[in-house]
Amino acid sequence: MESSGLVADKFCWKMSHMDTSSDELSLPHTFCAKYAHRLHEDMHLKLRNGYIIPVKFDKSKGILKGLMWFFKQFELKGGEILLFEYFGRYNINVYILGTNCSEIRYPDIVHYLQQSSSRIVTLGDGGWRFVWFNLERTTTFDEIAPPDAFLICCAFSFSEPMTYVISNGKKFSCSYCHTSRKFKGLGFLSDSLGLTAMPALHMLLFTYEVDSVVSITAFDEQLCEIVFPGHPLSSEGDSHDSSVLKPVSLHFKITVEKRHMSTDCDLIEISNEFRNLCRMWDKFQTIFVYSGNGCWMLHICRRNNYYCSTIEGGWQHLREDLGLNAGDQLVFECPVMSVDRFSVLV
Incomplete structure (x- = not known):
């Protein structure tokens, strides 16, 4: 699903029951302020199973139009989370996470305007995702328990060593405990974001790939991505922990x-x-x-x-x-x- 170009900040939308009967979806103000000038009036939303939704973008209002058929075909009831990724072209990738916080198993359907057939979605083709909500506004933590539905899809392929990758490209060693069924080694997050930014951390998105790499994206209360400072070779936000992969x-x-x-x-x-x-x-x-x-x-x-x-x-x-x-x-x-x-x- 990925395309080349600018990697824009991700954002999510938590669906309400009212949203599922609407034909429109408002994009976050912060996203529009940074990227609306790159979006076109005619856009496509692309899902992993090959489903492509033609939509209209109203730049003056920051609204996508033409979504009702998509909501109905995927039987969204409210409580699901839509994850949006934009790479600077005409398409926006969309992932659906169910009410259990794990990415869904995508149905064998395509949009009624498409002539192509759908494709099978596998772990090896783009990984698998889940989200974790920081409901207690915790500023320091070291472990997180993934949803059962996510573990059913992925746990069989976990192998050591495992690696966390955050959005600024930095990598950290991590592990998964099969006994407690938890990812461990998340203490670096408070150093990477800074303790003053940690209270704003509302949600984490984990994307597991088959080579035992786990990408982590942080989101604020509006479910807009929190950008980690620095880049792979910078010292900004580096942990003093020896688990950080040092930049040679x-x-x-x-x-x-x-x-x-x-x-x-x-x-x-x-x-x-x-x-x-x-x-x-x-x-x-x-x-x-x-x-x-x-x-x-x-x-x-x-x-x-x-x-x-x-x-x-x-x-x-x-x-x-x-x-x-x-x-x-x-x-x-x-x-x-x-x-x-x-x-x-x-």
Whole structure:
């Protein structure tokens, strides 16, 4: 479901019974203030089973229109949580978490305007999600118990070592206790967010991937993402705990050429000078790039022999957002244990 480009702050909507009979949904004011200028009047919402909802975006009101058929087909009754991810294009990814706080098993349906068939949703294709609510406004904690429905889908594939990844790209060691049925090692959150920000923490989203990586996203009371400060190589918000994966730097460089400034240029070569780093990537690799509070997703194709690996998606968004010009040099750095997360210096 992912696409390349700007990685916008996530937001959620907790459905009420009244919402399920409406044709509209209001986007959070904070999201619209930052990203409404990137949204188009005609948008699509995409679900993991291939279901695509054509919607209209009213920029003046910050409202998506055309949702009633979706609510009815998925039999939403109220109490479900919709998670929205926007990557700077025409599509917004949507995930449904049930009243049990675990991502649902998606039904075999597509929108009535679609001619394609639905696809099977698996753990290996995008992971699985659950949410945990900080109802007691706890500022420090070390363990969380996932919902039973989530464990039924995922616990069979848990293996040590496990790793937490937060939204600024930093990684932390963690573990799952099969006896207590809890994720452990969450004490770093108070250091990463800062104790003054912890009371604003209303909800955590956990996304488990089959390689024993657990991504964590924090949300405030309006269910808008709380952005963790820093980037993979910064010292902001670092815990002094030895479980933090220390940043040993690898890097690659790109010099912006005149042809890279073209409106249809989305393929950038990575010099074979950096082949040792490129060999650490999968054949088709997604990397996240951080600068300040900005985050972008780039798609990489790793090539063999003497051919250069190439950036094949996301370049134009990165170029425009960083205000690049021909002659600029970009330095991408990452920790040696985190070759999918990079900070970028122009």
